């Protein structure tokens with residue numbers, strides 16, 4: 001099959017196996033060019049391991065720290081007629097590279113919110129690793145089935161308290177326009193916290209601890225985005241922000257509850273980047289395109305892999321990491337500092353349909369977006385017939 005990108009709105013509905021492998025290879029190459037992790041975790045569980053920040057963290061743990069990694073993801077297997085999802089191909093490429101490097105890697109594909117999946121992971125840890133030293137929680141999902149009640153909760157991306165009108169960029173129509181977002185009601189806030197808050201992270205740690213598979217001095221982290229004024233109305237102070245606040249509650253509870261194994265639980269704040277999750281959030285494509293331009297000019301531009309590498313070296317495995325008031329590891333300072341934000345804000349107020357492509361680095365945004373699905377790599381032959389049925 002010859003595979004070309006099929007873009008529908010903010011999502012690409014297919015993926016290229018060789019391009020996804022290239023994406024994984026480039027990230028592996030990056031970490032191999034950095035100094036190896038000094039005090040690295042040796043057995044790592046990554047929940048949400050197939051794309052974005054979870055994949056990057058897994059790559060750093062394995063290829064910089066030589067860790068054995070167990071991944072969890074929710075991806076679609078390819079058929080003869082339909083490609084798999086990007087996360088499927090990324091995982092296949094990760095496994096291939098890990099095997100070549102004689103590194104243990106196993107990935108379990110299924111619903112991480114379910115108890116059955118947690119049981120499968122515990123069985124795999126007991127059989128293959130004994131215990132784990134690091135649990136990374138990097139899920140981004142629009143819905144979650146509560147394993148106790150069976151109820152399915154859906155998240156919403158809405159402001160809280162009052163209507164909010166702002167600029168956005170429609171990637172599909174190449175248009176900068178105003179959007180008005182209606183405020184969320186209490187149910188929508190509650191449901192978003194149910195999906196993206198700390199409840200499931202807590203359930204994971206509880207199940208792993210009860211099974212005796214968390215090593216002494218184990219660490220765990222979940223990821224958040226905090227941002228600044230420009231994104232607060234739709235992110236930080238919105239429904240998703242409430243869910244992220246709940247991660248702070250969960251982290252404090254985990255630190256308190258699992259003192260017997262000296263568990264360190266952190267929320268890590270990462271910078272805004274193009275991932276499958278962030279491209280679905282109104283305002284983000286415009287904000288990120290402007291931010292890319294500013295940060296590239298400042299020489300501070302980073303992708304998932306650079307962030308994940310710094311998180312492990314300067315944060316999680318640093319002997320004295322700097323924490324903010326809420327005990328969070330902050331990897332987002334190069335984006336959220338006042339000087340950088342002021343530059344982005346100036347552009348934000350100037351940007352219109354006519355000057356968008358001059359003021360914003362949409363080229364980089366679009367390139368990153370295509371790369372997520374394995375497209376847009378100059379060294380991949382997209383006219384070649386490829387078999388989509390890649391296995392792992």
Ligand code: NAD
Nearest residue numbers: 048050052053073074112140141223224225272273275277
């Ligand atoms: P992503 O969409 O690239 O990755 C999500 C991962 O979750 C994938 O591996 C997917 O397979 C997995 N997943 C989703 N639902 C699942 C389920 N039910 N069961 C098992 N696996 C499932 O997302 P991302 O942008 O890398 O986000 C990961 C985390 O990082 C999120 O908490 C997000 O809020 C946070 N974060 C993202 C950004 C950003 O700009 N993208 C910035 C800061 C923090």
